[in-house]
Amino acid sequence: MKAHRRKKLTIIGFIATGLAVAIGLSLYALSNTIDLFFTPSQIAAGEVSDGQRIRIGGMVKEGSVEQSQDSLHVEFVATDYSHDLRVRYDGILPDLFREGQGVVVEGAVANGVFEASRVLAKHDENYMSVEVKAALDAAERDRAMPVMATEGGASGT
Amino acid sequence: MWQWFYRLGSPKWFYEMSGKWLPWLYVLMTVLMSVGIVWALLFVPQDYQQGDTIRIMYVHVPVASISLACFPLMAVAGIITLVWKMKLADMVAKCAAPIGAWFTAVALATGAIWGQPIWGTWWAWDARLTSMLIQFFLLIGVIALRSAIESPDDSARACALLAIVGAINVPIIKYSVEWWNTLHQPASNFSMDNESAFGPEIWVPLVIMIFAVYCFFVISLILSTRNEILRRERRAQWVQDIVAVEKV
Numbered sequence: 001m002k003a004h005r006r007k008k009l010t011i012i013g014f015i016a017t018g019l020a021v022a023i024g025l026s027l028y029a030l031s032n033t034i035d036l037f038f039t040p041s042q043i044a045a046g047e048v049s050d051g052q053r054i055r056i057g058g059m060v061k062e063g064s065v066e067q068s069q070d071s072l073h074v075e076f077v078a079t080d081y082s083h084d085l086r087v088r089y090d091g092i093l094p095d096l097f098r099e100g101q102g103v104v105v106e107g108a109v110a111n112g113v114f115e116a117s118r119v120l121a122k123h124d125e126n127y128m129s130v131e132v133k134a135a136l137d138a139a140e141r142d143r144a145m146p147v148m149a150t151e152g153g154a155s156g157t
Numbered sequence: 158m159w160q161w162f163y164r165l166g167s168p169k170w171f172y173e174m175s176g177k178w179l180p181w182l183y184v185l186m187t188v189l190m191s192v193g194i195v196w197a198l199l200f201v202p203q204d205y206q207q208g209d210t211i212r213i214m215y216v217h218v219p220v221a222s223i224s225l226a227c228f229p230l231m232a233v234a235g236i237i238t239l240v241w242k243m244k245l246a247d248m249v250a251k252c253a254a255p256i257g258a259w260f261t262a263v264a265l266a267t268g269a270i271w272g273q274p275i276w277g278t279w280w281a282w283d284a285r286l287t288s289m290l291i292q293f294f295l296l297i298g299v300i301a302l303r304s305a306i307e308s309p310d311d312s313a314r315a316c317a318l319l320a321i322v323g324a325i326n327v328p329i330i331k332y333s334v335e336w337w338n339t340l341h342q343p344a345s346n347f348s349m350d351n352e353s354a355f356g357p358e359i360w361v362p363l364v365i366m367i368f369a370v371y372c373f374f375v376i377s378l379i380l381s382t383r384n385e386i387l388r389r390e391r392r393a394q395w396v397q398d399i400v401a402v403e404k405v
Contacts, residue, residue, distance in 0.1 A: 005240050005241065008239060008240045009236070009240050012236055012239060012240070012321065015318075015321070016321055016322075016325070019322055019325060020325050023325055023329075027329070027336075031336070031337060034284050034337045035284075035337045035338045036281065036282070036283040036284070036337070036338055036339050036340055037338055039338075057338060093277075094275070094276065094277030095274065095275075095277075096206060096207070096275055096276075096277075104276075104281070104340055118277075118278075119277070120276045120277045120278055120281065120340060121275065121276055121277055122276065122340055122342070123206060123207065123275060123276075123342055124342050125342045125343050125344060125345040125346070125355070126345070126354030126355060127204050127207075127211055127214070127345065127354065127355050127359050128204065128205055128353070128354045128355065128356065128359070129202030129203065129204070129205065129358065129359075130202065130203060130205045131202065132205070132351070132352060132353065132354070132356065133205035135352055136352070136353070136354075
C-alpha cells in the first residue's frame, strides 16, 4: 500500500474510532432516558416522583389479576421478582395479556399504586408450537412431581 | 497481491462478470423464495402464544437483518472510495442507499403490523424501533446528500464519510435490545432440539427466507449498479460497443 493511502486510511480510522467512542459515551450517559420503562424496583427505590408520567415494565404476577365483573376495570401486580407494584387500569387489555406475561404500562404512581392509562404486552423470543409448549410443561410437571410426592410422604408420617 | 483488488474495481470487468452471475442468482432466489414462503405460510406450526401472527416473522426478520448489512457495505465502499478512489465502489455505494432505505422501511412497516396485534401498539419509542428509524433517516440523508452536491467527486466523498459515520448506528440497532430495556424482544437463540423453544421446525424456514431475501438484495444491487456503470461510462468504447450491438 502506498504511503498516502495508508495515511488516509489512518485518518478515517481515527475519525471513525473517535466518533464511535463519543457516541458510545453519550449513549452510556443517557442510558436511563433511553430505557423504555422503569422497573418496580426503581419505583420502590423512589426514583420517580408521584404523578410523573412514566412507563413501567414487569411481569404480571401469577394469581394477581382481578377483573371487575361489570366494567373494564382491572387490577394486577407487576413484578420484577424482587419488588411488586400494584397497577389499576380501566380499558381494553391486549390479547397477549395474561398472568406470567411481560407488560409495559403507561401511567403515573399515585399513593403507591400505579394508575395506568395504557397497557402493552411484551413477549419473549421463545417461539414454539402448541405441542412443544405442552411437552415442555408436562416435563416440568414430571420434574416437580417426585418432590411433591416426598413432601406428601413426609407430612403423612 | 493487489492485482485482483484492482481488477475488481474495473467497471467493465464487473459488468461482464455480473452478467454471468445474474441467471444463477435468479434461479437460486426463485427456488429459495418459493420453498421459504410456502413452508412459512403453510407448514410452520402456530406459535403457542401468537398463533398465526408468528408468520410475519418470516418477512420481518430477513428484511430487517439485511437492511443492517447495507450501512456496513456502504461504509466499506466509502473507505475504498476515499483511499483508493475506485469508481466502482462509489457506484455500489450510490445504488445501495435507496435499496437499503426500502428494506428499512419494509422492516419498520412489517414490525408495526406485527406490533399492533401482539404488543397492542403500532409504535413505541423504544431503543430498537427508534434506532431503526434513525437508520431510515440516515439513508434518506445519504440519498439527499448525493443529489445535493453537484460535483460527482465531492458528492462521492461526502456520501462516503456519511456512510462511515452512519455505520456506527448498526451495532447500536443490533444490541439495543440487550443494552436497554425495550418493548422489542431480544434475538432468539437457535436450538437444535425440536422439543424446545425456537427449534429447527421454526428456524429452518427462517434461514431459507434470509438467504432468499439476501439473493433479492444482491440481485437488486447488481442490476442497479449495472445501470449506473452504463450511465457513468457511457463515453467509454466498450459501452458504445454494447449499445451498438443492442441496437441492431
